[in-house]
Amino acid sequence: MSWPPAITLNGTHASLTPLSQAHAAELAEACAEADLWKAWYTSIPSPDQVSHEIDRRLALQKTGSMLPFAVLTPDGKAVGMTTYMNIDAVHKRVEIGSTWYRKSVQRTPLNTECKLMLLAHAFEDLDCIAVEFRTHFMNRQSRTAIERLGAKLDGVLRSHQRTADGSLRDTAVYSILAHEWPAVKNGLNFKLTEYR
Secondary structure, three states, X not given: OOOOOOOOEEOOXXXXXXXXXXXXXXXXXXXXXXXXXXXXXXOOOOHHHHHHHHHHHHHHHHHOOEEEEEEEOXXXXXXXXXXXXXXXXXXXXXXXXXXXXXXXXXXXXXXHHHHHHHHHHHHHHOOOOEXXXXXXXXXXXXXXXXXXXXXXXXXXXXXXXXXXXXXXXXXXXXXXXXXXXXXXXXXXXXXXXXXX
């Protein structure tokens, strides 16, 4: 059996369910909102490429390197995607990444709760020793969100990847270690109380 196995994670503000083509139409609508895919410092599919992106993520799942989720609102509408990626089953490490949400749910409790659910599952159920987050060095919004989670900057991989336009991306690498999880969990739970 592959590690980690597919699972649905349920919260108050969001649910994470295994990604499938059944989510394609709603996700195409989600990324069309505010032309999210046009941001140069991130990789969000255009509405006409959502189905292809779902296929790409599902193919990576078959190789054991990714576990993709659709992000659903309480009414069951798909509003984004997230993944466990760069999965290292031997050393029990995962990266939470390739995450995006439609504009109208950004900066709401949805993201905080999704990260709380993914981190809790990684540390408490999968017994991970570390969880990583990576983002473009220039993506200040993403870096701020990662730092607000309680992740610490491990370093910057300079000229790490080529972007879709051919430019070179410096990648900021963050992590949360298993012994840091209790404090991070308390912080995330406290942040969720701010939305009540």
